[in-house]
Amino acid sequence: MNSDTVYRPKQGLTDREFHYCPGCTHGIIHKLVGEVLTEQGLIGEAIGVASVGCSVLNYVYFDCDMQQAAHGRAPAVATGIKRVRENHAVFTYQGDGDLASIGLAEAVHAAHRGENITVIFVNNAIYGMTGGQMAPTTLIGQKTTTSPFGREKEGTGEPLRVSELLATVPGAAYLERVSVHDPKHVRKAKKALEKAFDTQMKGKGFSLVEFISTCPVNWGIQPRESLDWAVENMIPYYPLGVFKDPEKEEEDD
């Protein structure tokens, strides 16, 4: 029987198997990035910046030029690249420890300068790679290896909402928070990525897509239940949606 391939994995990706834990949604997000770059015809000329976190090795997965950045500094590295390779799609891929903790200044200032780059921000409410320490995004009550009694407001504060914070920065053009816990949301997430790269290629400024992601191993929850945990605990605190849209801004003008 004749057939069409309606879903082909590994688009924009090398054939290397991901090293992620079973059910870790880093993998889904990688696939979306690869797909969008491929579909927009950017994969042959894109330059990606890998950050430090579980995804540190993604330079072996994305099938384009990749530079590995110091912890938190990916937006600065991307700035350097973009300024000398203006016509290329430049993106970073960063965890919440990387972007919201050590790298907050670099992220905000890339947005502030209106750098024409796209940031893929993977918020799993924890430091995955180093073994499950508290992140700025860790939820109140969440136990981690450095919040053994559960995160408390007193002393460690309430979780940081990065997209909302960046929305106050004029140079941030496109900001959206998405989730990948079911096919419908995966599809929406992909749309967001498309818009983000589109924003960049049209020279409209800084774009960031925040992904609600899971860390089954360090959450200590089975992969499928992790998706539920994310829906029940993360999304209420980190509402999905568009926080900044260049088209909206233009209308408003």
Place this chain on the structure above:
Amino acid sequence: MNSDTVYRPKQGLTDREFHYCPGCTHGIIHKLVGEVLTEQGLIGEAIGVASVGCSVLNYVYFDCDMQQAAHGRAPAVATGIKRVRENHAVFTYQGDGDLASIGLAEAVHAAHRGENITVIFVNNAIYGMTGGQMAPTTLIGQKTTTSPFGREKEGTGEPLRVSELLATVPGAAYLERVSVHDPKHVRKAKKALEKAFDTQMKGKGFSLVEFISTCPVNWGIQPRESLDWAVENMIPYYPLGVFKDPEKEEEDD
């Protein structure tokens, strides 16, 4: 004839003459801090953190224990102090280069943790000490030694509004932007400082007062005209007002 002293300068200050340029409003802000600390009975037990900027030497002016911090890191230094001296009033005094550029992560994260400290943030839209380079707060069109053609949106972005940005951080309890261009506003600014220290001493979390300040020398404008320039150019972009108020929050709860 008998008389009462109704205005006594140098309250909470040493007798040392300020090294600031003629008409620089750093001096007015120093006086307010000294007055508030004195009036609240905190001067003998306060611990201040001097930052790097024109005010770097303020450890010789404030008449309390003072520690001089690395450029941008005053909120981290203050965090260290406050955590081991919980009952003392701890404050930082920082310029816009210091706080909004190199030290942005430290400021946001001190707010994020809800550190019980008070930040005195002096926004003069320029790097004063190093000779007038562009700051993140420099206005569009403003000429500085590193924006010789005037700041342009393209490439350097639009000015960062720190108070608005911090207002998105849950741990920030009290945020107000004030000006000192006339006696009425000086009085208001003092009220804001009082509230900020009050917020701290009541353990309600992070407080910050942003001062619109002048830099006659690097703006290349006479002292009195500098006040006008601030009113006409800065305040429209940096509106005065309260951005976060713990009492309001409580009402809302």
Place this chain on the structure above:
Amino acid sequence: MAAKGRILIEEDRCKGCGLCIEPCPVDILALDESRTNKKGYTPLYVTDPEQCIACSFCAMMCPDNVITVERFKKA
């Protein structure tokens, strides 16, 4: 009911996480608990291939690039 399509499973990539299972609208996916693949995981298998509607939901949710989806052409 004849299959509208089928999925191809690159079995030795599968980590047995099960993320693909619930999204299947026709509920034909399961982990084969009777054996392990090269990696040591119990891999995905299709319980009733005839039912597949080639919706790609399973493939979209798979984090490890295990699944390819084909739609049969109406001859």
Place this chain on the structure above:
Amino acid sequence: MAAKGRILIEEDRCKGCGLCIEPCPVDILALDESRTNKKGYTPLYVTDPEQCIACSFCAMMCPDNVITVERFKKA
């Protein structure tokens, strides 16, 4: 009209910036252009002490701690 109070000027601290001048509601402040203080600046002086209402506006605006304000007690 008798003075309600007076200002004391620590003249050698003055930098001649003039920030204190405009705020004076009775307009009795000026820089003495005829001489310089130790620092080399033309210092503040009071043109008409009798008018002072001891409002402290000048002192509040002075960045350099030059001015002390006293209010006379009604005997």
Place this chain on the structure above:
Amino acid sequence: MTEEKVIIAGFGGQGVMLMGQLLAQAATHEGMHTTWFPSYGPETRGGTANCSVVFDNHPINSPVVSVPDSLLILNHPSLAKFQGKLKEGGVLVVNTSLVEEKDLRDDVRIIKVDANQKALEIGNLKVANMVMLGAYVKASGIFSRESLLKVFKERFTGEKQKLLEMNTRAFDAGMELAAD
């Protein structure tokens, strides 16, 4: 006793780190010198996991074991990686549930333990490591049963106390298997 160097290897999740720690703990109780050293990776993401344990009556220098006296192998990839290092005549305890016997060396003392099978019989695959441990303790003769049971009691406290009985049973089963 003279120095004993052990490597324990399996895949992540099989509990090889714990096995090594229990041995080191027993050695500590008995006043021996001991070291435990994990091969630590950037991730807890499956793949092989292993640790080295050394016991001695003298202070121990390197905790890194290059030529082990005994080897505990919990899965096949670990056999390929470590078997060659075992010293001639050394003790090789293998989990035959996951290791193909045809590949075993013939110049060492082999203790075959169908650990997964035994663990499933006992009621939980997770205790396969304890079966292996029991077999090693029996085979090496370095520690007494009591010594290990004391360590178990220290380890399985609080919430974990309910695991004590099953682990002890698995350990004993391992000792029996090695005695055969």
Place this chain on the structure above:
Amino acid sequence: MTEEKVIIAGFGGQGVMLMGQLLAQAATHEGMHTTWFPSYGPETRGGTANCSVVFDNHPINSPVVSVPDSLLILNHPSLAKFQGKLKEGGVLVVNTSLVEEKDLRDDVRIIKVDANQKALEIGNLKVANMVMLGAYVKASGIFSRESLLKVFKERFTGEKQKLLEMNTRAFDAGMELAAD
């Protein structure tokens, strides 16, 4: 010529840095070796400002002048700070408008210039530095008037061109004063 080392000192805003640069520029034009070195502080906040200039027909080593051959003093605090360093018999050009004459050394060649007064006469206090410069150029004889005027023309271009005439006048006035 042999080496000539000059220190120019006054307070911030008097234009001492510019004076030094103009001399160094003139020296460059005449093919001499020259160095200019500012005392740079953290601030542009009044207080004393000074720079060191060296001219020589040979390459110059240190741009830092410890014992100047000539000293240009624009205000009193600078006199106190630098007068002692001037080499015996050196040239001391003083702005008598701001320097008390009673404090002057008597073992050096003194050129008194009422520079502020002269500048006010010319129409702008700001050109007092040019009066001083003219006096020095005359007294030292190292540079010709033309040499300096050429530099003026290069410096006062664009918006600043309107200042050329007044500065030249001030410079000439200074030369005259020194000729007296």
Place this chain on the structure above:
Amino acid sequence: MSRVLMKGNEAMALAAIKGGCDAFFGYPITPQNEIPEYLSEHMAKEDRVFVQAESEVAAINMVYGAGGAGARVLTSSSSPGIALKQEGISYLAGSEVPCVIINVMRGGPGLGGIQPSQADYNQITRGGGNGDYHLLSYAPENLQEAVDLIKQSFDKADAYRNPVMIAVDGLLGQMMEPVDLERTPDSKQRERKEWATDGDAGRRGKANTIVSLHLDPNKLEEHNLALKEKYDRMVENEQRYERLETEDAELVFIAYGSTARIARSAVESLREEGYKVGMIRPITLWPFPENAFKKLPDTVHTLLTLEMSLGQMHQDVKIVNQGRYHLDLYARTGGVVPEPEEFIEKAKAILKKEDAA
């Protein structure tokens, strides 16, 4: 004596508590994560301060703040994290704020790897930051020594008003061995620090300031010379080392930390085979124990540096040596832990060559 089996990082963390550590500020990085993890639980239980900072830069500046305010403060990190702390460390040294820094070294440069390494020797002993300053630096070889030194290090830091660096590698951080936490006494009651910016200006009747800024170069030079005088005292009084079987040695190993531990096996084996081999083991990396090189027997002809970096310590051996002995270096790097056999082989080759010569 009660020996407990502990993981290196945890033992070090506990030792800090016993050394009187009031506050910890740190940021996660492998292979030292068990230090903050342990302390996040135990400092809280002891009602002391634990803060996970937003970065290494923030952490070291929090240390500066808390140390300046008079507390006993600890931070820990690993190689690239230590690099980020260099400005802050320079500030701490420059303004004489005491603190203890644990560096669990990993392979570099850059992100490098996470396996054991000693390639931070330069950044530890040469101050990776700006200016003329030094850190008192200890390099324990096993957990017992680490525990003993860490307990003591807070006293040393206070005594000299200087940061103290504990330099270990991933091997010591990750391994377990029994330690006796009471072998040395816990740190005793301390006096109030009269120089601290602890907010007691009222009581003192004068305000304190902590600064590293001295705009007048003469003042700054004076300050630097005063610091130097302090460093000279450390060189005089704080050198620590072990000499092992050097009495009749022909070849002397120079090795510290984990490498020394492994070298010890090599010395034992070689001695058994009759080779005259000894070892100098620096326990302080700074001050480098020059004294250990004094009065070596006439039998010595070669010093062989063994290290897990490409000759960083070897430079200090050269500085001390001044042409006296043949020098040689055996170096592994990048996270590779050498085996005793490698040292044995190298030693034999040297001794054979010397015999032939």
Place this chain on the structure above:
Amino acid sequence: MSRVLMKGNEAMALAAIKGGCDAFFGYPITPQNEIPEYLSEHMAKEDRVFVQAESEVAAINMVYGAGGAGARVLTSSSSPGIALKQEGISYLAGSEVPCVIINVMRGGPGLGGIQPSQADYNQITRGGGNGDYHLLSYAPENLQEAVDLIKQSFDKADAYRNPVMIAVDGLLGQMMEPVDLERTPDSKQRERKEWATDGDAGRRGKANTIVSLHLDPNKLEEHNLALKEKYDRMVENEQRYERLETEDAELVFIAYGSTARIARSAVESLREEGYKVGMIRPITLWPFPENAFKKLPDTVHTLLTLEMSLGQMHQDVKIVNQGRYHLDLYARTGGVVPEPEEFIEKAKAILKKEDAA
């Protein structure tokens, strides 16, 4: 020849443009501010890239990005700013990304002061960051040499795929003197860098990666040994120095940068008075010019290190010396610039003592 009078920082900035610098990323700090200020205007006019980063940390990582993408990149800073860049510099070296870094040194430690200093010698030559790496480091003594070296340094950086550090002090940065910007040729047309992550994977048919991470310690060791091989080549080929009047010298000064400039006066004066004094002036700080110390005449008995730091370079002199000569050190620090007379006096004292002996 056309000589123009320029301020040191501006001359260096212009030299970078002439060296083919495509992009500058920096952050203000005294005493190097004229570099970014000059470039903010002139890079724009040349249609090249100028970015004022939010911090030194960001700046060095922008350098890493742009350098990795194949551009010729410059950054500049001063001592505490260089300390902040150490992690980034370690990354650049580790992943072999070329760039040029200008360090206009000031007094330390910590915030220190803003006057000239050479107290970054350690952080320049020992890599203040983690791991086994080195920077090719030039220390010009005057503006002409600075201009010539900077122009060339971009070629060197590319040739070795390694960061190059230009080490001057505030004296050179702030002074003016005439320079001939055409004395050496501008940097020529360059080839495309086939290793760069420049977004040309499509054209190349393969993707490039730039990384410093090598999780397998054996791979990381291999990588480190490959780097070492490169550093060895630099030691072989890149040592630069000047020997002044050493032919019959009894006492040889060792001095670099501004200090050498001042020492030159001292040598001249001493020679005039008949003292046999010479000088070795390292132009490369790393590799340290060991070759300069070879074949010194038999008349030499003492090497006197002169530096504006408390003996940081003196350590390298000791390493090279290995007991051959008497060694002595004359050091100023904290921003104090020594005067020739100080060197003269010190030299005379040494020579007198030797005579007496």
